[in-house]
Amino acid sequence: MMHTDLIDQDDLLGHLRALGFSIPAEATADEACAKVVGGLNEPNARALRGMVEDMYKGGATILPAVRQAIDKQLLPALAQFQQRG
Template sequence: MMHADLIDQDDLLGQLRALGFEMPAGASAEQACECAVRGLSAERARALRGLVEQLYTGSATILPAVRQAIDKQLLPALANHKSLHG
């Protein structure tokens, strides 16, 4: 039997919480990403950038809702933070 590694909403929330981001219980992937980018500091931006790189270069499949939330919320916020703060 073949098992696929999947990154779902719960995985994303768990990984964001492990990095120290606070978010409400039961948050959607979109809500979790919104919470993560609020008040983005240089340290938090580095942590988020590392997480996104890990998710996108890893072998696990990112479910569409999670990928969409990352693409819509995290990537633009990280790009904006980098352009403003170098």
């Protein structure tokens, strides 16, 4: 039997909390990403960028709701933050 590593909503929330973001336990992936982008600064933008790169380059499968939240919330916010800097 083959086991596939998955990144689900709980994994995403755990990664965000590990970076120091305060994410409510009941938050969805989309809500968590929206909360995170509201307070971007240089250190946490760098950390988020690294987290996203690791997730996308790793071998794990990112569940659709998590990928959508990252693609629609985090990536555009990180791109805007980089342009401002």
